[in-house]
Amino acid sequence: MTLKGLIARQLTKDILALWPDAREALEQGSFVVDISYPPDSKFGHYTTNIALRLSAVAKMAPQETAKKIADRFSLPAVQKTEVAGPGFVNFFLKESWLSRQPEKIIKEKKAFGKSVLGKGQRVDVEFISANPTGPLTLGNGRGAFMGDTLANVLSAAGYVVKRDYYVNDMGNQVNILAESVLRRYWISQGIRMEYPAYCYQGEYIDDIAKSLYLPNYNLGKTSLSDIRDKIKGRILKRMLGGIQRFVTKRLGIKFDMWFSERSLYVSGKMDKMLDTLRSLDLIFEKEDAIWFRTTQFGDDKDRVLIRANSEPTYFLPDIAYHHDKFTRRKFNRVINFLGADHAGYAPRLQAAMKALGHGGKLDIIVFQLVKLISGGKEVRMSKRKGMFVTFEELIDDVGPDAARYFFLMHAPNTHMDFDLDLAKKKTQDNPVYYVQYAHARICSILRNAKGLPVLQKATVESSVHPSQFNLMVKLAQWPEIVEDIAQTYAMHQLPTYAYELATLFHEFYTHVRVIDQGAVAKMPFELIQAAKIVLANVLTMMGISAPEKM
């Protein structure tokens, strides 16, 4: 358990002992024992506002309440408690506890930061899931990095995590893709024919057309749709293969499952789902279509499952897919990343899961799309019109590390403005280099220190520079950050933490020499090794490299 967790547990015990009446309020959740980091180091290392919330139950002034709590509290790692301001209880750690942390971190290495919070529960993280009808967009990229990173965090927090990409290999958009390629190919062969507006306009259509052996123009007996149906499998494979290669090789994201929508048709799982919903009396017929009563579960209108032309909508197989996650694949929790352009889909999927008894187990994270700025103006993007900057182009321009950091920096709800010119020009100013530089600097010191005698003097003395302490405190927080993010999904805390850690190291570096007169002192030497490990752990969790040299 983290120190933060220990403090919270001890505090809860103390409160219940002091005010037995508080139990009910605590269980109802009308207040929680919450420990956070104070805004200033003069307020200690941990703080809680619990006394302020509790004073009504305790029937005494907040400051008095705080004093009672502070007086009773005791934990081996905690030196003292203080009451401050309107009634905060602040906790100060023992120097001896802090100074033992570097050694502990060096021993644990990559394991430092891992926890058993998840107790081995199974979590599915589905992200990207973009239609294989065109290149990935910047919006897809944001979801890609957030999804992959959250999966990393959950995995470190003790969950068994699987990454899913749902491949929309059925439906009309695949037909349009195949038709687009065919028409482009024929036109390039000198056949005079139209290129309708509903076809995809991007250059990648030509690229596919060039790279495949396609049938020559001969529409005498067979119709275009027949020819199209014969070749669409190959085109889909080519398109999906490109995405898979890019995602795996270039982005370094390893999906455990590329789940085919089509497979749900073939295996009969989709039909079975319809039967299940029928037996639950959740469907009805209207105007020759089959509808799901999603309004009974919080959706604002009922939804079509089977269209009047007897073809299923996207919704039905998706319900089957998600149901399968909970039943056959035994996930305790499913997380789904959705771009804001699909946010309206969330309520109906939630409704379906509720109807099937999986209520509360599906978390949908909606992230805002990326607004692209170029030449000082917004660039409107459209896949259909072929006007867009692809994710791959961005990665080529700024590199995967800078791109990852940039997308992870912002909370999902942020409407990000992405200035392409700035991103290309200023990659050197990207904070990711600041963090990586800290890591490289430590590596450099360690190289220089190789073979030098280690002096056993200098543990922690109050005369040492405060940055040494600050660094130790920050390092010790790492496991708590991991657990927090596993619960709040606030991935943008990772770059923040990494940056703060790097700042403290750079500060430490300018004030404290590790190598001095041909020898190294034990404490700073251990401290930078620990800092290196934690920096590498944070960067790795974000999927960013930790360079030894820069």
Add this chain to the structure above:
RNA sequence: GCCCUCGUAGCUCAACGGAUAGAGCACCAGCCUUCUAAGCUGGUCAUAGAGGUUCAAUUCCUCUCGAGGGCACCA
């Protein structure tokens, strides 16, 4: 028209309902005989507007204004 998200410094973004609203970029002024100056130190500048709830509001509620997304038998 209805629904979702957002509005914080010149720009891009932080801040479980908490203490003096923080960073980066940009701009100004300093710091390299010593482990990597992609660094460090200091400085200027902000909660869209109006009400309300609260001991405490950038955060919650209502309205106004502005931005993005959505309101299909598309996905």
